Amino acid sequence: MSISSFNRRWATVILEALTRHGVRHVCIAPGSRSTPLTLGAAENRAFICHTHFDERGLGHLALGLAKASQAPVAIIVTSGTAVANLYPAIIEAGLTGEKLVVLTADRPPELIDCGANQAIRQPGIFSSHPTDSINLPRPTQDIPARWLVSTIDHALGQQTGGAVHINCPFAEPLYGEPDETGMSWQQALGDWWQSDKPWLRTSSAQEAVKQRDWFFWRQKRGVVVAGRLNAEEGKHVAAWAKMLGWPLIGDVLSQTGQPLPCADLWLSNSQAVTELAEAQIIIQFGSSLTGKRVLQWQATCEPEEYWLVDNLPGRLDAANHRGRRLSCDISEWLELHPAEKRMAWDEKLTTLAKIAQQAVKKGTTEFGEAQVAARLPELLPDAGQLFVGNSLIVRLVDSFAQLPAGYPVYSNRGASGIDGLLSTAAGVQRATARSTLAIVGDLSALYDMNSLALLREVSAPFVLLIVNNNGGQIFSLLPTPAAERERFYCMPQNVNFAHAAAMFSLSYHNPASWDELQTAVDHAWRMPHATVIELTVGETDGAQTLQHLLAQVSQA
Template structure:
């Protein structure tokens, strides 16, 4: 019984230590070996606990919470394959920077590799993806509380981005009444318990200095690319670019308002390519670009220098340009490198964007489908809300056709760009902000994370989930996949009806057959509240064909 009590003391100190590093949310899956951690989290007055029965979805729920809150989020799971199910969310966080703290309960060492139930080799199982891994010993009062709290502080101090993995073995017994033993072990920390600071604090790394030759570079012809940056950063960047007179090309993840919209179309234009060849400097803010034509131009451009600004580490430039990789937050860079008023040196790009917009309107004004829904996406958004975009074809259609409003929060999982856990991540984003939320994703993505609809039942503000059902992975219709094998091995049509999924989880449901009906279904949810699953049953290949046709038309202009 005393083992169970000390396990609880050990876990209590772990959770208290994490609160000193801004952890407010804890996502918990059911399990026995993790009992000490679960009970400690549940008893903590300053922690908000979230639960889910699926560890893969739980990891993505934490990812969404961290994405929208900007603070570290803890995850508690039991031992065995429960831990392995956190891998996809961990990988995504390592690429996009959200801070996760994975508390994985484990069997003690004597139960590993001997046939014990639910026992696998957990230390190091995530390879190099965590920014820091801490393999704790089995809890024992012979190890001081000071060691444990400083070990947690040291691990968390390394978390500039991504995940920290803390593996926590616990010996049995796991259950028992709290007899009051071992309180003196916690009291070793003295008045630390009455404060809010870590036991061991580390000085932060200073931001990158200003580029000494910026005054010269800002006189030249520059092009700005906005990649994966947040809404506040996007607004600051628009002002900076406008003052410089430099064209700003925006990814769908950047809330710039797209001063040059529909770039995925007009970048195919020979006129646009000719104008952009005159650029002397390209400055990219944030990685993870989406549009194919933007990626192609980014890879082919040859300015005098290419600068990439992002607070995350790493090169983040698959084209390996010659230039500068500046690791600093976007606002800090803009403050250090003030703009100077200059005339717009590439007004022809406005003409290219206007032609693309006119072509889109001619193609889509009287149609219903996923391309039309992407084009009219701005009119579907809730006021003072947020947007979560899925992956594959739908994010590319939104990138090509939608001119989203400036400063409007946009979330996506565009690190590894997987379709797993998208609904779970969106649920985490909604819980972190409590804002009205529009989720837009494809049918295969929804099927992949279908049990996350259980998380959606607990949304605190009106939420609409639009599932574009084009019967399969139609992103492969854009790729030169072998036609004979395309349906069976790539698109994999499932012939499903999401009305049954909505009913199973108690969600409202609509299946509009026109853009008017779609607007009505979405507007009703914004006005009356609740959670609604809206299924768009569309022709299988129309969306991909529309994008291909418009790109071809733009390439002739």
């Protein structure tokens, strides 16, 4: 019996099972122990294979592919610490609902805890963060192939979001020309090989349930809060709220067009909070709110009912309001709960939003990150998409900009880490083949600099906008001790990214004015490759502008 040949057959069955659950993209890191899985994926014509030498970046590449394609994405890595590097992406997927199928090659049991090279305890390595974990046995013909496909099918059929971890031990030898070993074992699955359906079909669909008293609540004074939505949901929620005459507070990730822009500014005004207190019901669609003032208001509001609609599991409401947690597809829920045409009940919020927007326009005339955040819509490519990083930049965009309704916006706002932002944006672009603008801070770019390698392979123009304010200036907004702020919090690195771009053969610009930035971006949208544009800005200018505008609008 050829061990290497049967390893390949075992891996081939696993990978073929994945195709029956919509997996088309497979992200692969180099490694020897994962050879059966890698070669099995390479020869399966259903897959588009992506490679990266950095497993942490690879995990986030898969995360981005899953975000944009809204389909499960597989990851293949070798044993050892290669596996551990996937942890941040698995945590993020668990919080934001992307489907990842993580195939980790492993040493067989006899090589664990005995000093063998690159052998660690991999079963359960990701703790509670995957939605399911499977520790497969060493490949053997004593176990029927139907057990293997049923095991895979059951896990993936129940997957509503997050990662499924499948640990795959393989004994050596790993290399060799395939022979007839295990052919009858494989063929025992019969015409399954010619079908496109899972061997075992399961369902865990969460159906929207009509709230019988909706006809009553839709006649009340309501407020709509929109968190992270997709483009279709964002447009639908905005139209629904407008029909009801309810004010809509839209997050930067809501894709609603933010009909009351700059919410995180005008919510600092006591008049706004007083008016919103008149609401009898608040309905929130989507989680992961960004704005500090929005979150503060959301935590302290006391309507008669607070409903939260999202297809993710869990409460998703840190304030634990009295009301209803409705786990289902948002578009389906809206169809079951039609709006009734009513007059807007609070025009004062519209006035405050206009005051805030005018303050932003007057307060961001100097070139810098505040101006770029406020005028970001002017840089967006037609029929393109936006990826927004974390820390200060996402807060500035959320506070200052009004993004177009239905324009795709992506981010990693589950755990809100800075790891893997460039690779996630690369995955988003690869899944859609759309022109993409990604905007991140300098520390975020440094943290994922290996993933600049992924930007050498783009299928449409890609602009990476790095806002270099020399450190983590989000800490300038927090009451961090001034004497230790620079050394222990902001950590300025005093770098520029010209050499990093050159190392990966990427175009690079360092504009010093808005006109130069606009020219560089316009040129980049005509180029079929990636362009790095670095904005060198004052260290605390963005944070100070935000604080100044908050003070101004709060007194309006």
